[in-house]
Amino acid sequence: MAERLITIATFNHVTEAHILKGRLEAEGILCFLGDENIVGVQPFYATAVGGVKLKVPETDVMEAKAILTRIREGNTVFDYDTIELAPPMQEHEVVNTCPNCGSDNVEQVKFNKTIFSISYLFLGFPLPFLNRRKYTCHECGHTWKSN
Known part of the structure; x- marks a missing residue:
């Protein structure tokens, strides 16, 4: 009941x-x-x-x-002290190391900024084109495509 x-x-x-x-x-x-x-x-x-x-x-x-x-x-x-805190969230997923400087402070590029901006300019809304295998290094600024 x-x-x-x-x-x-x-x-x-x-x-x-x-x-x-x-x-x-x-x-x-x-x-x-x-x-x-x-x-x-x-x-x-x-x-x-x-x-x-x-x-x-x-x-x-x-x-x-x-x-x-x-x-x-x-x-x-x-x-x-009795409260369990959630684990800290990662700002970006580390999936590779930079071939230029060897740093592990890399991030996967989510979309092509040029295509994103042009589609927003001409169509009035952005078209996100995903680039799943492109990475950028936050230490030296190097950008590369993963195999």
Whole structure:
């Protein structure tokens, strides 16, 4: 059977509700916002519908209220050491080494800039022509085609 959702707080502004929803979710509490769309579209309706309602499952009501109380009092401590960070994204994929200088700081050229610019000038929209085997070195500026 589905668990009931209990409203633990109401807000007149959608952004405030989203901030506290995010904080509760960071603490591991599943929560939902009610009437957020109508208040977001027509803020003057917030009073008529009772504001944006922050709802949690019935089993998490006491813990969620305790967290909201700590937030309102200003004595919250969040343990940032327990958060797993995503691995850093690579700016460009290293697939080759430069035959000129031997550097591995190379990038695959995604399109021919000349054809791209001319098609944009004459057609009004760019036509991306892919060059999958062309690379450029960021160290010495050398451009070559891969075998």
